[in-house]
Amino acid sequence: EAGVTQSPRYAVLQEGQAVSFWCDPISGHDTLYWYQQPRDQGPQLLVYFRDEAVIDNSQLPSDRFSAVRPKGTNSTLKIQSAKQGDTATYLCASRDWGGGAETLYFGSGTRLTVL
Amino acid sequence: AQKVTQTQTSISVMEKTTVTMDCVYETQDSSYFLFWYKQTASGEIVFLIRQDSYKKENATVGHYSLNFQKPKSSIGLIITATQIEDSAVYFCAMREGRQGGRALIFGTGTTVSVSP
Numbered sequence: 001e002a003g004v005t006q007s008p009r010y011a012v013l014q015e016g017q018a019v020s021f022w023c024d025p026i027s028g029h030d031t032l033y034w035y036q037q038p039r040d041q042g043p044q045l046l047v048y049f050r051d052e053a054v055i056d057n058s059q060l061p062s063d064r065f066s067a068v069r070p071k072g073t074n075s076t077l078k079i080q081s082a083k084q085g086d087t088a089t090y091l092c093a094s095r096d097w098g099g100g101a102e103t104l105y106f107g108s109g110t111r112l113t114v115l
Numbered sequence: 116a117q118k119v120t121q122t123q124t125s126i127s128v129m130e131k132t133t134v135t136m137d138c139v140y141e142t143q144d145s146s147y148f149l150f151w152y153k154q155t156a157s158g159e160i161v162f163l164i165r166q167d168s169y170k171k172e173n174a175t176v177g178h179y180s181l182n183f184q185k186p187k188s189s190i191g192l193i194i195t196a197t198q199i200e201d202s203a204v205y206f207c208a209m210r211e212g213r214q215g216g217r218a219l220i221f222g223t224g225t226t227v228s229v230s231p
Binding site for chain 1: 152158160210218
């Protein structure tokens with residue numbers, strides 16, 4: 001079974017540039033999460049979906065960040081105008097909410113550096 | 116509000132010995148799930164072991180086991196017979212059981228270094 005797939009693996013930007021991250025969850029997983037992990041810290045939730053619906057985006061900086069999951073499968077996280085403080089690893093995770101599974105499975109992450 | 120705290124920043128041990136890591140949590144829910152994840156040097160995050168709040172027995176998987184002390188809101192991870200490959204950052208995480216839909220909240224992690 002394929003795991004959670006993320007791309008790109010790395011991104012380097014200047015402040016003010018835009019960037020998108022893409023995630024393909026495990027097949028059959030209806031719930032998808034985006035986490036931000038600054039260096040030497042634990043993952044911090046940005047947003048999560050069940051199918052195509054946003055369940056919680058309260059931690060997503062809405063002025064510059066957006067996330068979609070239009071068909072309830074793949075998802076895209078976008079930063080409109082990146083700041084140096086956005087430097088972090090962006091992690092996607094998925095689980096099978098409908099099946100009652102509790103464990104999250106993580107992708108390899110996208111390591112973002114904003115200069 | 117839920118919170119997970121790992122106070123140990125780093126631990127160094129010799130190979131084949133036992134290492135114990137602490138984690139305390141805060142929640143208002145009577146039902147919750149506790150997890151330990153491992154992050155390797157490559158950045159990969161791997162699920163290790165889980166404890167459901169309603170279970171009294173400590174979970175055990177391979178050479179990982181948990182010390183669940185519910186009255187103290189504590190969930191320690193024990194790794195026995197450590198190997199070099201156990202060197203990693205270990206994260207404690209919690210998910211409240213309310214309505215089945217909450218996200219995982221992570222602690223700040225404990226870095227374990229295993230020496231030969």
